[in-house]
Amino acid sequence: MNAVNDQHASAEPPTEATLRALGLETMLAIAAPGRPAGASTAPPPDAPDAAVIELGLVNVWATLWAREGLGRRDRSLVTLGILIALGAETEFTSHVRIALNNGLTKHEITEVICHAAGYAGFPRSMAAAKAARQVLDDLPDETQARVQGES
Structure with a gap:
């Protein structure tokens, strides 16, 4: 079970922070295996792509890639x-x-x-x-x- 499914089991929706953390963990494990912990290439918060990257972390990497059902x-x-x-x-x-x-x-x-x-x-x-x-x-x-x- 992952953090999203654990949250569903408790009937409380996952927090934005939980989803973001899961998304970052999933993305780094898949897209950048072997990358040192804490290494980041995140854009500055006011960069045009920062909001899109944030959406991707929560809605794609946490919610989709971390789902059970498909490897x-x-x-x-x-x-x-x-x-x-x-x-x-x-x-x-x-x-x-x-x-x-x-x-x-x-x-x-x-x-x-x-x-x-x-x-x-x-x-x-x-x-x-x-x-x-x-x-x-x-x-x-x-x-x-x-x-x-x-x-």
Whole structure:
């Protein structure tokens, strides 16, 4: 059980602070494994993206990614497909890295991109393929070896 589910069991809604803490913990575990505790790249509070990042911590990383029912690997598969369909290449690039951290292989990411072509269209899948290639080409050699699996 996670903090959100623990709160539901007690019938009290989680506080904003609880959700933010869970969101930050979940995001760092998924998006930045191995990052030293306390390290932050948070924007200044008055930066235009600060409010959006805060929304993401609470509404995406705490409320969605920390839910039970799907593992992180499965959530990555779903997220990649959705981002391809939306044509959100910048966000897709970030989630390719996250998917690799969650155990997907290069082959599996390629299959998600190919599968999406039939539903989201060739141009969106081609844009996603280019974004994925950029991420995969920039990986260190030891990571390249790990993600080469056939599935």
